[in-house]
Amino acid sequence: MNVVSTVDPRDGQRRATDLTETDESGVDVVAGQASRATRWLADLGRNGRAELLDAIAASLQARRADLVAAAEAETGLAHARLDSELTRAAVQFQMFGDVLRDGAYVEAAIDHAADTTLGPGPDVRRMLVPLGPVAVFGASNFPFAFSVAGGDTAAALAAGCPTVLKAHPSHPLTSHASAAAIEAAVRDLGGPDGVIGVVYGEQAGRWLVRHPAIRAAALTGSVNAARAIQAAIDDRPDPIPLYAELSSVNPIVVLPGAAADRAEGIAEGLFASFTASGGQLCTKPGLAFVPAGRGGDELVDGLRERVAGSGGAVLLNERIRDAYEIRAAEFERAGTRVSAQPQVETGAGFAVAPRLLEVDLPKLTAEIADECFGPLMIVVRYDDTADLDAALHVVPPSLTGSVHRGTEDDADMVRGLVDVLSARTGRIVFDGYPTGVRVSWAQHHGGPWPSTNAVHTSVGATSIRRFLRPLAWQDAPEWVLPEELRDEYTAIVRRIDGRLTPAVE
Numbered sequence: 001m002n003v004v005s006t007v008d009p010r011d012g013q014r015r016a017t018d019l020t021e022t023d024e025s026g027v028d029v030v031a032g033q034a035s036r037a038t039r040w041l042a043d044l045g046r047n048g049r050a051e052l053l054d055a056i057a058a059s060l061q062a063r064r065a066d067l068v069a070a071a072e073a074e075t076g077l078a079h080a081r082l083d084s085e086l087t088r089a090a091v092q093f094q095m096f097g098d099v100l101r102d103g104a105y106v107e108a109a110i111d112h113a114a115d116t117t118l119g120p121g122p123d124v125r126r127m128l129v130p131l132g133p134v135a136v137f138g139a140s141n142f143p144f145a146f147s148v149a150g151g152d153t154a155a156a157l158a159a160g161c162p163t164v165l166k167a168h169p170s171h172p173l174t175s176h177a178s179a180a181a182i183e184a185a186v187r188d189l190g191g192p193d194g195v196i197g198v199v200y201g202e203q204a205g206r207w208l209v210r211h212p213a214i215r216a217a218a219l220t221g222s223v224n225a226a227r228a229i230q231a232a233i234d235d236r237p238d239p240i241p242l243y244a245e246l247s248s249v250n251p252i253v254v255l256p257g258a259a260a261d262r263a264e265g266i267a268e269g270l271f272a273s274f275t276a277s278g279g280q281l282c283t284k285p286g287l288a289f290v291p292a293g294r295g296g297d298e299l300v301d302g303l304r305e306r307v308a309g310s311g312g313a314v315l316l317n318e319r320i321r322d323a324y325e326i327r328a329a330e331f332e333r334a335g336t337r338v339s340a341q342p343q344v345e346t347g348a349g350f351a352v353a354p355r356l357l358e359v360d361l362p363k364l365t366a367e368i369a370d371e372c373f374g375p376l377m378i379v380v381r382y383d384d385t386a387d388l389d390a391a392l393h394v395v396p397p398s399l400t401g402s403v404h405r406g407t408e409d410d411a412d413m414v415r416g417l418v419d420v421l422s423a424r425t426g427r428i429v430f431d432g433y434p435t436g437v438r439v440s441w442a443q444h445h446g447g448p449w450p451s452t453n454a455v456h457t458s459v460g461a462t463s464i465r466r467f468l469r470p471l472a473w474q475d476a477p478e479w480v481l482p483e484e485l486r487d488e489y490t491a492i493v494r495r496i497d498g499r500l501t502p503a504v505e
Helices: 024-062 064-075 079-102 151-159 172-188 202-210 223-234 256-279 294-308 318-333 385-392 408-424 461-467
Strands: 003-008 013-020 109-111 114-116 119-121 124-130 134-137 163-166 196-199 216-220 242-245 252-254 287-291 337-340 355-360 376-382 398-404 425-430 468-474 494-496 499-501
Touching: 003 064, 003 172, 013 172, 024 064, 024 079, 024 124, 024 151, 024 163, 024 172, 024 196, 024 202, 064 079, 064 172, 079 151, 079 461, 134 151, 134 202, 151 163, 151 216, 151 461, 163 202, 172 196, 196 202, 202 223, 216 223, 216 461, 223 242, 252 256, 256 287, 256 294, 256 376, 256 398, 287 294, 287 385, 294 337, 294 355, 294 376, 318 355, 318 376, 376 385, 385 408, 398 408, 408 425, 461 468
Parallel strands: 109 494, 134 163, 134 216, 163 196, 216 242, 252 287, 252 398, 287 376, 355 376, 398 425
Antiparallel strands: 003 013, 109 124, 114 119, 124 468, 337 355, 494 499
């Protein structure tokens, strides 16, 4: 078996670990354990799984120092960022505990037997039930929140689905340590092996999604990675869904009034948004539409000053570093001009210089309006707001779109931009910046292709829907029904004979 290695992106040094890539028989063992663990998660019930998620959150918190240290050495991300991200990971598990206790997510509905205009109607009861074991592919840029201890894992376990993670090669030791924290919480509650599992190696990921025990897959990554996983899924005799969060440009439109009133503040916010975490965030703004004129000039000058005075950014791995440099060069050849770029000593690691590029709106092309993963943003200078609708249609659909408003006189203009962005994004941000995705009930983190390949969110309470399917019981004896569908059960909101019925404690 091949030994799994890890690389510190700060110095580029590759080091062997005690881990080995998972062979096909190993994948079969892990997937089989996951299949057998399904019954244990089901027997816990909603409240029991909520206790499990709370225990996982506590286990992650208890191992904070070791987990953050492992991630820092494998990602080069700042200690404070990783510490905050670990808190977010724990919060995600706790939030899904609340989702389970609330219970409305099962969408319980009861239609009692009755005479209808179409004749006698049978007793039909319906709710959402777990899909079964789920494969999750960890993301490189979030070693906690979108990896082994991430939201996909929390949502799948909450749904009652054992989860098998394909560890990201950029942080295998962090993945291993995160899984150990979750496994400890499972063991403390008397759980079996297989509630969570981890496999290592690219080929192991292909074997995993082809395994008959796996009923769905989730990915946060690139379009190419999604296509490779989908190709492996297509080899199955029975298809399974792939929920993928992929590429996003996240355009920001600054209207003339906003630039005139808040040039300095917007420059500060934009700089922080496109350079935070080395620009390696799926919601990083890649394009900023800035008006011509004095206010726009002041805003761009503020951006130039901040970029020119910034230091280097360490990217997560060599592949991302190389892709960043190639993409930046392609933008320049396509007609952008360098507005600001600091001098940075790259050394042996994967450090790069942040870049601010500019282009005039008439020269904006599809080639320029594309994602560059890393600390690069393109400022698009426009003369007339009437040209913005057509320009935004050049930008690929994204996770987010943002509008910075001026005065109340901008209302009609803002409504027009919202009409465009609502058809081409999953979240519209007003007078702010898209980075920093809130973990909450109302959150939607998704969007039209190529930002995602599904209508579902990967963040927030409703992300649990990806790992559930509807099941109906017709004329069933009460003893065979889930408790949520029995007549005497009142602890959750249900729709009974067409009427929404509140929970009664």
